[in-house]
Amino acid sequence: MADAADAAHAADAAAEFTRDELMEVNAARALARARTCFVGIGLPSTAANLARRTVNPRLVLIYESGTIGSKPTRLPLSIGDGELADTADAVVPVPEVFNYWLQGGRIDVGFLGAAQVDRFANVNTTVVDRGPGKPEGRLPGAGGAPEIAANCGEVLLVLRHSTRGFVRRLDFVTTLGHGYGPHDRTRLGMPGRGPVAVITDLGILRPDPATSELTLTELHPGVTVAQVRAATGWELRTAERVGATAPPTAEELRELRALKAAGRSEA
Amino acid sequence: MADAADAAHAADAAAEFTRDELMEVNAARALARARTCFVGIGLPSTAANLARRTVNPRLVLIYESGTIGSKPTRLPLSIGDGELADTADAVVPVPEVFNYWLQGGRIDVGFLGAAQVDRFANVNTTVVDRGPGKPEGRLPGAGGAPEIAANCGEVLLVLRHSTRGFVRRLDFVTTLGHGYGPHDRTRLGMPGRGPVAVITDLGILRPDPATSELTLTELHPGVTVAQVRAATGWELRTAERVGATAPPTAEELRELRALKAAGRSEA
């Protein structure tokens, strides 16, 4: 009965949700079984905080500013907002969070954004080539990403789907995902499994277990394979059976919107 | 006038002071110009706390338990007594005190005891040879000494004078003083100057600037060169002019005895 009611709610809400909301909701769902999550700012923070309000209330949020077990009531604008420290179980210096907690192998899931991703889920957040005669376009840089991707149990990538972002060849490799195939992480001695999903506003890509190449495994409601292929800069492979993500539930949308509204209002 | 009065007091007290008190008072005086002192337990702690009550009230005491700027009112029995933390400016984890504070070059004077010292002020606190057919005698071990001796601006050694302690050849080198001469510390890249004085219950030995060999430079009141030589396991050299340490002042004795009485009473 509850399921039927939920489905009805979901159907009501479905008319209204945006593609970004699909991305955010599915990113949150991907944290359902994690104990600890290393949270970058922006989309990853939205998703992780939504997960705490929906699928995983006990999820431990760890921010690179050194706040462990933060329980913010609204979305922080930066990874060092005061509420992250005020609501944390422990606040540690930045070197400690990287050495004892991240490198120490204590984080189940690392959540990363990206400017460019290639077919092996390698990531560029450093510079982009803007064409002949033009200077390289400057991006913010690595931040914590190279070591998050190396040391977390697994990595989720979240970014909007476009040919600018999903590229045949990265202009720079900031952060290794799967290198050039399934053996590169092992060869480099990386403790974690690396990227297990790229969650976009169109669907979800996952590395093929045999080749580590990103493959379309799920589509969001109303999205076609052709749309995803058109937004991907390489010949995207699809899984034998491409699934569909469940539409956001009313609860997911309500919590997501409340979070974002609270985040905006505090400025 | 004040000097004359002090001298009179000192003379009064002189009848009563012990050789250990001479050692302790002179060890405290050696801290007159230090800003920071890394304090081992036992005689070094007595001397450093006496210095804070007499020649150097602003002396910063740093204990290897991680208490920085401790101001104990009585002599602690161990380097981790609660009062050391309760009265400290800062309490840091043990790895930090060794890495950021000691190795970080922030300690002016390190104060060490020893079971055996050789003529180059190298120290053994590990094992002693007890003769043929007998097992090695076990001592407590290194503790912080090797890195205290390497990294403090300078090192003071404090121990009672006897041929058991002042030996021709160490049974084990726990802690390097001056190695085998004036170039060994430089060759080993040791930041600090190493031992600058060995303060005993008979007098003070200092390394000869040319050879680094310990040389008798001062005698305590009433002690002869012959007595010191008889208590030293090698042919002890003496400085061209052997000085005399000033007798303890009444204030020094009063403070020293109050400190030790308070230390005993709390057990």
Add this chain to the structure above:
Amino acid sequence: MAETRTLRDAVAELVHDGDTVALEGFTHLIPFAAAHEIIRQGITDLTLARMTPDVVYDQLIGAGLVKKLVFSWGGNPGVGSLHRFRDAVENGWPRPLELDEHSHAGMANRYVAGASKLPFAVLRGYRGSGLATRTDTVSTVVCPFTGEELAAVAALNPDVTVIHAQRADRDRNVQFWGVLGVQKEAALAARRVLVTVEEVVDELPPTPGAVVLPGWTVDAVVPVPGGAHPSYASGYSVRDNAFYRAWDPVARDREAFRAWLAEHVLSEGTAN
């Protein structure tokens, strides 16, 4: 004693042309007031180190005082780009900006090595990343026990580190709490340390989560209430997120930036 010194005098005494300077503070406790004083005094040819350059270095870079930036993430947190930083890197305006670029873990460990007076630190990092090809301060070492190759990062020892803290006492003991960042390491790694504080008190109240830097590790303490704005000082102020958002259009435009600098930095204080 430190408490009688003005910010102008302390900056003039401790920060010099050509210095390597770290103004640290991880989102929290960023020493903006001290940065503005550096701008007013026109102290130039600086090598600036900071994990997150943030708006504070956008301003110093835009003011033309910086020849090199040592950093790991150069964005306006939660907002977008640092446009003065980008303009300097992409177009050399107002002067070219040399970069020494790291990951956060690498930068944090460079300060740790600096505070420990070790020449380098070891981490499991930079693997498979192109970062190591662009800098001479990342290398490798082999573990003598396991044979594993690990990253080595060169120690970072600033000529001067500048931080903002909540409180100090009259002996210059400095106390800060909340998000702790890498300030203790950056201060202990530096040859000189300048601290601005919200207030100077007779005695530092023991405070949960607080770090204390003893006075003898600090060269100058200057009371500058609000000296972290638009960053914040936990217990005294909140982050002015609106300022960070409003910075975007200002920094996008060279003239808008110059006008902002003239109005809000150069016309204030006493150095002009």
Add this chain to the structure above:
Amino acid sequence: MAETRTLRDAVAELVHDGDTVALEGFTHLIPFAAAHEIIRQGITDLTLARMTPDVVYDQLIGAGLVKKLVFSWGGNPGVGSLHRFRDAVENGWPRPLELDEHSHAGMANRYVAGASKLPFAVLRGYRGSGLATRTDTVSTVVCPFTGEELAAVAALNPDVTVIHAQRADRDRNVQFWGVLGVQKEAALAARRVLVTVEEVVDELPPTPGAVVLPGWTVDAVVPVPGGAHPSYASGYSVRDNAFYRAWDPVARDREAFRAWLAEHVLSEGTAN
């Protein structure tokens, strides 16, 4: 949940014959009660790690449960020798004791490497000391930037670390303060963590100088008021210096020690 477990069950579950065990606490917060439970259960062939073996390891060694000791200073602080430790090393009684002996700086950094999941740590240490010739857990590395040769110490990752803390909450979050020692590093370096606490509370009050170990890093929390005696728990008890002094004559004599153990450890508790 942890709070329903007895010390007997927690020790039986987490500490096994042949384990490498660290019972840490630098003078302060030494987990004596847990050590006594290990003795009662006769868990043996242990490799014990501790910077300062203290009376707690004198007891475990004297009880014949220890095959190897990893340490840096083995005395009775302020009193003298650890006689059971000496008897084992010098005379092999009640069994021979293998030693892996370090300096404090080396031991502390071995735990740091362990907590950081690095195979080794670097320090400027052991130079000119004979210590390095007696162990295979000290080596050297060369700085790739300066060419300086530095000491490398192998990471120490105990099978189980046991600590005593002042408080925990019902989610196993553990809080301790005062002299902090190397407990955080020893706990984070270990595969399993057992914590005895003075009390379990509904909510941990923010406390100056306190370290919090999140509950998800801890395998068991057991309330054992006074569980550090004759060591102490700042805020709850003071160090029983008289006990440390009285230990000297007990430990000097094998029979006096056996009688003490029978009366004060083996006859108590519920494991027998």
